[in-house]
Amino acid sequence: MFESHTGALQDSSSKVYLRPETAQGIFVNFKNVMDSTRVKIPFGIAQIGKAFRNEVNPRNFTFRSREFEQMEIEFFCNPKESRMWYEFWRDLRKGWYTSLGIKSGNLRPREQGKEELAHYSVGTTDIEYLFPFSDEPQELEGVAHRGDFDLKAHGKHSKNNENAFEVIEESEPRSSDRADLADSESPRGLKSAARFVPHVIEPSAGADRFTLAVICEAYSFDEKRASPEFMKFHPRLAPIKAAVFPLVAKDGLPEIAEPIFREIKKAFPAQYDVKQSIGKRYARMDEAGTPFCFTIDGQSKEDGTVTVRNRDDASQIRIDKSRCLEYLREQLRL
């Protein structure tokens, strides 16, 4: 861990560490979130933020770095349902990567063997990815069943009571009527039958590692194309969603193109370009991974249609100029 000191004096009482993961802040806030919002078990708390590890040997681009962006969910559930929720999150998280364009062949979920598991865990899955710089798949995310280990540990250290973070089992949403519930059952009955320390399912991922995987996955080479290198980002991840080009910067074409650009730009990151040949403009957008280019040409003046060019196969279709933003929304499902 990275060690530092707060305040003016550097002695052992002022020693602090940069957090090596974001998770513990969630556990510390668990009770606060339960009491101040209207959630009930099962629910999750998600956090994204910087974490720091004093790597002796940072390497592989941003794969292993001393400062990184971590994204974690702590999902709190009834122990009786924790295996089901573990399987739910494991499958959901695998599907998340696939749905954002990580090809299944490079994505390698690896369920840890029994001998690797902590005693409190019924399972942990590492979602691994085969980076081009590596012979072996590397971890992007871990989905861990952590049982009640963390909440019990925090209870013990804060109140010397490992059951400090018990919750009451209820089928109705929690609200101010917790008192009513206590009235209707004996305290003894509640304690034995309906209280538990929640189990935790923890999907914990590195945002930088995922970004690096997205870039590796998107990099494409096709020597038949005018600009052979291009980035095949999933449209939802493409930094520029669309470009608008008048074929030439005259003959009334910019006058048709500009309103289309302004409409798209309100909703999505987009670029407008009038310079150089249309081929160069397409190539530039291919390199940036822009999935769709709208081109306004002579025919646009006659019939009101524009060309939509698809980055992946360079195919072109014509649509009515009034439908550009709608078309983009359909394609991006945004």
Next chain:
Amino acid sequence: MFESHTGALQDSSSKVYLRPETAQGIFVNFKNVMDSTRVKIPFGIAQIGKAFRNEVNPRNFTFRSREFEQMEIEFFCNPKESRMWYEFWRDLRKGWYTSLGIKSGNLRPREQGKEELAHYSVGTTDIEYLFPFSDEPQELEGVAHRGDFDLKAHGKHSKNNENAFEVIEESEPRSSDRADLADSESPRGLKSAARFVPHVIEPSAGADRFTLAVICEAYSFDEKRASPEFMKFHPRLAPIKAAVFPLVAKDGLPEIAEPIFREIKKAFPAQYDVKQSIGKRYARMDEAGTPFCFTIDGQSKEDGTVTVRNRDDASQIRIDKSRCLEYLREQLRL
């Protein structure tokens, strides 16, 4: 600053510091951004991120803390236009706070006097806010004219040439045709007439301080209301944009309310609530600062209209149930 060490050994060669501001990373990347994107002067680079200061005495909630979120723009412009751009950013940034609901009476822009200014600066404005915990206005943001001080300093330290970050003055967008430009003019002519180290205008703001100001500003008390305390967030900043309530959880009202909720939820953070009296549900949303509540009642079944309740004055109007999302978009201008 916070001091630490990288790697296994703690000696002077491994000493590192946590960054006290985000700005320097932008200057370091200035040339890279110029060369790899198609921007031309004037343009800005914006960044938001964590910064760290070893405050001896952190206080006033999140106002002065050791770890904070900073948001900065370095705007690069022609020295001849730098005063104009300084005034542009100073006014734009003041307007930004006002447009997000910070009342002008509490917002106190303070132009630094000549004696406070650095020698290279033609002006600096501190945008200050009068927090309830303080007798004097406190800084939320500084808008500084920094001249060419930073780029010259970086040039000197990287290449021992304070003109290392000179750019060529052009009226056309930069592109790969820089070579053409050089052909058409003699190198000597270019050097004397058309090269300059850009001046920098720097709006530098604390995201945490702004958030604290928003909370202070939103806190409202009206003893005539059922729930006297409520948060009058500007709708664009409200964490929940809308709530949907069936007046009662029967008589076919949830069947009308649920599709409305699902439609809104796709576009905006929204809540659905069927529990307790409608007054309690409104009060809960007032406390969370939700600007609009849609209520489905008996009349909704007859004429297809629903009630929209406005948080600020508790006024109610009826609109067609098909127009809820559209109404919200209009009100939020999102």
